[in-house]
Amino acid sequence: xxxxxxxxxxxxxxxxxxxxxxxxxxxxxxxxxxxxxxxxxxxxxxxxxxxxxxxxxxxxxxxxxx
Amino acid sequence: xxxxxxxxxxxxxxxxxxxxxxxxxxxxxxxxxxxxxxxxxxxxxxxxxxxxxxxxxxxxxxxxxxxxxxxxxxxxxxxxxxxxxxxxxxxxxxxxxxxxxxxxxxxxxxxxxxxxxxxxxxxxxxxxxxxxxxxxxxxxxxxxxxxxxxxxxxxxxxxxxxxxxxxxxxxxxxxxxxxxxxxxxxxxxxxxxxxxxxxxxxxxxxxxxxxxxxxxxxxxxxxxxxxxxxxxxxxxxxxxxxxxxxxxxxxxxxxxxxxxxxxxxxxxxxxxxxxxxxxxxxxxxxxxxxxxxxxxxxxxxxxxxxxxxxxxxxxxxxxxxxxxxxxxxxxxxxxxxxxxxxxxxxxxxxxxxxxxxxxxxxxxxxxxxxxxxxxxxxxxxxxxxxxxxxxxxxxxxxxxxxxxxxxxxxxxxxxxxxxxxxxxxxxxxxxxxxxxxxxxxxxxxxxxxxxxxxxxxxxxxxxx
Numbered sequence: 441x442x443x444x445x446x447x448x449x450x451x452x453x454x455x456x457x458x459x460x461x462x463x464x465x466x467x468x469x470x471x472x473x474x475x476x477x478x479x480x481x482x483x484x485x486x487x488x489x490x491x492x493x494x495x496x497x498x499x500x501x502x503x504x505x506x
Numbered sequence: 507x508x509x510x511x512x513x514x515x516x517x518x519x520x521x522x523x524x525x526x527x528x529x530x531x532x533x534x535x536x537x538x539x540x541x542x543x544x545x546x547x548x549x550x551x552x553x554x555x556x557x558x559x560x561x562x563x564x565x566x567x568x569x570x571x572x573x574x575x576x577x578x579x580x581x582x583x584x585x586x587x588x589x590x591x592x593x594x595x596x597x598x599x600x601x602x603x604x605x606x607x608x609x610x611x612x613x614x615x616x617x618x619x620x621x622x623x624x625x626x627x628x629x630x631x632x633x634x635x636x637x638x639x640x641x642x643x644x645x646x647x648x649x650x651x652x653x654x655x656x657x658x659x660x661x662x663x664x665x666x667x668x669x670x671x672x673x674x675x676x677x678x679x680x681x682x683x684x685x686x687x688x689x690x691x692x693x694x695x696x697x698x699x700x701x702x703x704x705x706x707x708x709x710x711x712x713x714x715x716x717x718x719x720x721x722x723x724x725x726x727x728x729x730x731x732x733x734x735x736x737x738x739x740x741x742x743x744x745x746x747x748x749x750x751x752x753x754x755x756x757x758x759x760x761x762x763x764x765x766x767x768x769x770x771x772x773x774x775x776x777x778x779x780x781x782x783x784x785x786x787x788x789x790x791x792x793x794x795x796x797x798x799x800x801x802x803x804x805x806x807x808x809x810x811x812x813x814x815x816x817x818x819x820x821x822x823x824x825x826x827x828x829x830x831x832x833x834x835x836x837x838x839x840x841x842x843x844x845x846x847x848x849x850x851x852x853x854x855x856x857x858x859x860x861x862x863x864x865x866x867x868x869x870x871x872x873x874x875x876x877x878x879x880x881x882x883x884x885x886x887x888x889x890x891x892x893x894x895x896x897x898x899x900x901x902x903x904x905x906x907x908x909x910x911x912x913x914x915x916x917x918x919x920x921x922x923x924x925x926x927x928x929x930x931x932x933x934x935x936x937x938x939x940x941x942x943x944x945x946x947x948x949x950x951x952x953x954x955x956x957x958x959x960x961x962x963x964x965x966x967x968x969x970x
Contacts, residue, residue: 445849454848457822458830465845472842473818473849479811480858487860493714495863497747500701500918503870504749504944 443478445470510535512966515579515673515727522578529562529578536580536624540671546652546970548644549665551585551595553625561622575734577620583676584660585626586633586709587613596709597629597659599642599835600828611704611742612676612718612735619734627662627675631840633711634821635659636686636907637894641837645891648691649967650933654888657686657907663721664691668934670966674722674731678708680715681817682883682911685938688721688923689883692934694953694963695721696728697911698736699944700918701748706741712820714859715813715915724963725924725953729756732946748944755947760955761795763948766876771806772910777886783927783935784882787956791880794955801876804868806913812865813916814905815850815858822847838897839904866917870942877948879940882910883923887933914940922949925962934962 447467454461454469461469510532513521521527537555544550558580565578586596588606595602609617617623628646630638638646638661646661648654649669656665660677664687667675677684679697688695696719703718710716720731736751767773767788776784792798822829822844828836829844836844873879884907896904914921920941927935941949957963 450849453851454845457826457848459826459833459845459848461845461848468842469845469849473846476811476814477850477854479807480815480854482808484805485808485812485861486864487857488864491860491863493856493859493862495860496866496918497701497863499863499866499870500699500943501747503866503942 443474443481445474445477511539511670513673514723516724516730518579518673519575519730523572529565529580530559532578533558533562533580533624536671542969543649543669543671547647547649547665547669549628549646549662549669549671550582550625551628551643551662552593554623558622558624565620565622572620574619575730576616579621579673580624581616581621581674582623582625582627582666582672583613584629584663584678586629586678587676588707589613589623592626594626594709596633597631597640597643600832606707608707610707611739612708615735616731624672627666629661630659631837632825633659633678633680633683633709634840634843636682636904638687639839639891639895647891648888650692651888651931652970653890653892654933655690655891655894657690657888659683660687660721664688664693667691667693667721667723668967674720674727677719677721678711679717679719679915680711681813681915682908684719684721685883685911685921685923685936686907689936690888690934692925692936692962692965693721693723694725694728694925695719695923696732696946696949697914697921698732698946699748699920701744702920702944702946703732703735704739704742704745706739710824712817714816714820717915724957725922725950726957728922729947729950729954732950752947756950757954758948758951759795760791760952763796763877763952764875765791765796765798766801766873766879767798768879768881769800769802771803772881775885776882779927779929780882780886780935784880784937787880787926787937790956790959791952794959799876801873801879803872803879804865809865809913809916810909812858812861813912815854816916818843818847819850819855862916869917873942877942877945878952881938881940883936883938884910887929887935910938914938919943920946920949922953924953924956926960927962
C-alpha cells in the first residue's frame with residue numbers, strides 16, 4: 441500500500457525533529473500510524489483549493505446564525 | 507439534616523442561599539467523605555483542608571453579601587487548571603512540584619462566583635490517555651467497581667463527582683476526556699462547542715481540539731457551571747465572537763426538537779446493554795415530545811483519522827523539548843503516543859487542519875434540520891484496569907475507546923453525556939447528546955428533561 445510508512449521513513453522524520461528513535465520504536469510507530477495515514481489519504485477526502493484552517497470558524501459561526 | 511454530600515450542585519446552591527446549611531458544614535462533610543473514599547479511588551492529588559475550611563468560614567460570615575451564584579461552594583478541578591501559587595503536576599513526573607504563575611480563566615470565573623478550592627483532582631499524564639491509568643501517581647479507580655477504569659483523561663473528576671466527594675468539577679476534552687469518565691462513572695458531563703470556554707492558563711494538549719467543560723451529577727448543574735465559565739476571553743482568541751450563554755434556551759422544552767438517530771458507525775457492534783440503553787433513551791425522548799429521524803452521517807472513520815493527525819502532531823510539538831531531553835520521564839503509553847506524532851509530515855498535518863471546515867459543512871448538510879444526535883459514548887461499560895493496561899504496544903486497542911468521541915472534537919461540536927442505563931453488574935452507561943455548533947444550551951435543556959423523566963443520574967455508589 442502506497443501510504444504504508446516504513447521504520448526508516450519514521451526514523452528520518454524523528455531525526456529531523458531532533459528526537460532519536462531506535463529501530464524497534466520506529467517500526468512500532470510505523471505500524472501504529474500507517475492505518476491513519478492511509479485512511480486520510482483516501483480519495484473521499486478532498487480539501488478544496490481555497491480552504492484554509494480558519495474556514496472551520498466560518499462554517500461554525502454560519503450555522504450558529506441559522 | 508440532609509447529608510450535604512448527596513445534594514446536587516444546584517440543590518447545594520439553593521440550600522446555601524437559604525442558609526439551611528452552612529459552607530463549613532458542606533466542606534466538613536465533603537472532607538470526611540474524601541477521607542473514607544480516597545484510598546479506594548485515588549481521585550484527589552491534593553486536599554487543601556485548612557485553606558478550604560478558612561474559605562468556608564469566610565463565606566459563612568459575610569453578612570448577607572453573596573459573591574455570586576456559587577457563594578460558599580467548595581469545588582476541585584482536574585490538576586491542569588492552573589491556580590497562581592499552587593502546584594499543578596498535570597498527572598506527570600515531569601511537572602511534579604511545578605508552581606503555576608497564573609490562574610486559569612475558567613477557575614477565575616468560578617471563584618468570582620463565590621466557589622473556593624477544596625483540592626485538585628487526578629488525571630491521566632498530561633491528559634493524554636482515555637483510561638485513567640497513571641504510572642507515576644497510581645491509577646484512578648471506578649467508584650462502582652474498583653477493578654475497572656474511570657475513563658480518562660479527567661479520571662479524578664469523574665470518580666470524585668460520582669462518589670459524591672465534590673458536587674462538580676472541571677475536566678477537559680480533546681478526544682473524549684470529559685465524556686468517557688462521565689460514561690464510565692455515571693455522571694453528567696459537557697464537552698462544549700470549540701471556542702465556547704476559554705482555555706487560557708489550562709495545560710494544553712492540542713491547541714485545535716482542546717475544550718474546557720464541567721462534570722457534575724446533572725445536566726442542570728453542567729448548565730449552571732457553563733453559564734459562569736462560557737464567554738469571550740482576550741487571553742484565548744478562539745473564544746472571540748462566540749455567542750454569550752443563553753439561560754432561556756437551556757431551560758426550553760424538548761417538545762418540537764428533532765433528534766437524529768445515527769445509522770451504521772455509532773450503532774454497529776454495541777454491547778447489548780449499551781444498545782438497550784440507547785433504545786430506551788430514544789423512547790424517552792419521543793415521550794418528551796421530540797421527533798426522531800434517522801440520520802446518515804458522513805464517514806466517521808475519515809473524521810477520526812483527521813482528528814488523530816491533529817492531536818498527535820500538536821501534542822508532540824508541545825512536548826518536543828521534553829521528548830528530546832527527558833523521554834524516559836514519560837509513562838510508556840504517553841511516550842508511545844508522543845512518538846507517534848513524529849511520523850506525520852507537515853503537509854499531512856495542514857491538510858488535516860484545512861479539511862476541518864469542509865468536514866463540518868458535510869456533517870451539517872447530513873443533519874438537515876436535526877437539532878441533536880443521540881449516540882453511545884463507547885461500545886461497552888467500563889472495562890477493567892487490567893484489560894486496558896496495554897503499555898506502548900497497545901495503541902490501537904486503546905484508540906477504539908475513543909472511536910465515538912474523537913470525531914466530535916474534530917468537528918468542534920458540543921456533546922453532553924447523561925447517565926442512561928446500567929449493566930446487570932450495576933455499571934453505569936452514558937449516552938452522548940451531540941449538538942450543532944454553539945447549541946450547548948439545547949443539549950442542557952434536553953438533558954434536564956431526560957433527567958426529570960429518568961433516575962439513572964440519582965444513584966450513588968456504595969461506600970467502600
